[in-house]
Amino acid sequence: MAPRHKKKNSLNDRLELVRKHNTSAAEVILQSSSQSKIENRKDYLSQKQTTELEQLIPEGCVCHREAKTFVCIFCKMFSFGRIAEMCSIHPNVSYLMDFTCCPxxxxxxxxxxxxxxxxxxxxxT
Structure with missing residues (x-):
């Protein structure tokens, strides 16, 4: 009686196929760095990200405000942090450490x- 499902490839055959046709991440990085004219790629990327971060904050954005001291008028306790506010520029952003109620x-x-x-x-105090 013949087996129903004949194995097409063994595990070793599949591994060998992958080794031949797929390049490792290290090889890809090595190839891209040799083709690139930028000598120090990390410095270039960090400079690019820093300039993007230094862009002006749009008017009406409350996302990057400083933490301040606040008091609850019910219990008269002081706390330090940020009270949760909705940003008109970024309505879907919420900061988990902002206070939504008195702690x-x-x-x-x-x-x-x-x-x-x-x-x-x-x-x-």
């Missing part, structure tokens, strides 16, 4: 008010 009494964010206390003074 002490879980009061709503409408009852959190910014106060003019510096970071150092807040942590001394």
């Amino acid at each position: 002490y009494c879980s009061g709503p964010s409408e009852h959190l008010h910014m106060v003019n206390i510096e970071y150092e003074r807040y942590f001394k």
Whole structure:
């Protein structure tokens, strides 16, 4: 009785085929660096990314605001951080460390008010 499914390729045959036709990531990097005229590719990429990061922040964007001291009017407790706000430029972005409620009494964010206390003074008390 003949077997129903004949093995077309053994594991070794498949591995050999992959070795012949696929180049490793190291070989691709070596080829691209030898073809490229840029001598130090890491420096070039980091400079490119830095200039993109230094672009002006659009008006109305509240994404990169500083953390400040705020007080809850319910429990009168002070906290330091950022109160969650929706950005008009980036409405789908949410920062997980922004406070959506009071960290002490879980009061709503409408009852959190910014106060003019510096970071150092807040942590001394």
